[in-house]
Amino acid sequence: MLLKLPQRAEEILNSMISEKIKGASYLAEKCVEFYIALIEENISNKEIVRLSNEIVRLFPTVAPIYNVSDHVMKLVREIDDKDVILKRLKDYLTEIQSAKSKTAEIFIKNIEIPSEVVFMTHSYSSAVLELFKKLSSMDISFEVILTESRPDFEGIHLANELEDLGIKYEIITDAQMGLMIKRADVVVVGADCITRRLDVINKAGTFLLALSANYYSVPFYVLAERFKFHPIINHGEELELMERELTVQGKAVRNILFDVTPSRLVTAILTERDIVKPL
């Protein structure tokens, strides 16, 4: 489907396509690395533009891919010097890498957290993990209720990381979200894409957690670096949600990866720069 890529670029792209656990922040980093590999291998601007269209189409719900590609397109159009472009891209990568930490700081600085608190989350978000890391070094006693996150079990992956950090956690099946929300003080999730109307595209099941939180008046926060905000898509209905094949006990099971949490169910979206409060 894609033209012949330089080997390193192809390896990066394949790792992006096969990635099932790590979220959109990870894909954003990989995407910058992909373009760096293309430019280092002297791929022509015309080919880079063509490839960028392909890669954006491969990840329709992942706003960072759109934003990174858009950013790179502007750089290659405006700057002639390959070394300058590469320098700018490496700075951009550093910016992306540090954004989740800043987002966690914005949360800690602005959201009142009791000294004993039960968090709840769904799937795996590196920004959310960053928040838990920071909190674990503070004088806060907290535990995390997390979902196993079928079918790829991102929750088990998160649990392993929490265990390494010595953070108390409890894993539940996805179906128990509505039960366990009663024990939670606050929900934090990541996002793959924030639409212009502030709908949140995230791992399927996030909407169910938002509904549950809403029903029991538990605040529902989304950690989303600015590069996850889609500049064009207005609301979730405009998106074609990615799907992967899944077979359970010999039967085909639908496996749409993402769902849409309408803005009105979101208490606030936190970025590395600000807090976006839906109306």
Add this chain to the structure above:
Amino acid sequence: MLLKLPQRAEEILNSMISEKIKGASYLAEKCVEFYIALIEENISNKEIVRLSNEIVRLFPTVAPIYNVSDHVMKLVREIDDKDVILKRLKDYLTEIQSAKSKTAEIFIKNIEIPSEVVFMTHSYSSAVLELFKKLSSMDISFEVILTESRPDFEGIHLANELEDLGIKYEIITDAQMGLMIKRADVVVVGADCITRRLDVINKAGTFLLALSANYYSVPFYVLAERFKFHPIINHGEELELMERELTVQGKAVRNILFDVTPSRLVTAILTERDIVKPL
């Protein structure tokens, strides 16, 4: 924990305890058979009363166990003749067995069903399956969206039955309930227990489906034979919900079997006799 039981009664009890797929209607039948076995083996009334307390405690959320036990206690207290008791119990068993079919009939007679309709359900309910069976012999074109129902995969079991009946179906992961509800015209689920305030105790995840249906204004019907109505428990919060052990990729995962769907999220409860409409 229990006293030594006659072999057949013990077999029946073990099959009830180990049953993971079939719902509360099945347990109701098995429970009557359990008491029939006790009486046939000349177990004393005193021992039967003791056993009934034990078995009710084993299945705290399953109203039919409470109701069947209560019914049997009255029979053994009021009637001296073993053969009369057995005759009455066998009639009672027939009544229980036919109730789900009558419940399906009440649904078909009273709920307006378009000639093309998409149903959605969660877990496995023999009353719901009975409804689909009846509809498949009528001039109605329908399909069923069903959840895989982690961790015991009752949905895969239901899918096998639908396949045998030639009914079109689509299986989704539990986490996609909030996505797929948009395609559904009507939700039908079973119940393990209906409280006095008409809260619905059913497989964990039912509450999430009810929240989703409510959000998108999809009617949410519960099929529950009268013996599923608990005469004492007022609302779901009074119940201790059963839990089983579960390990996923070496990690302990909470596995509470049931959740509570508050009455106000229920459009109507259909029984073999009537339609109960929450206020």
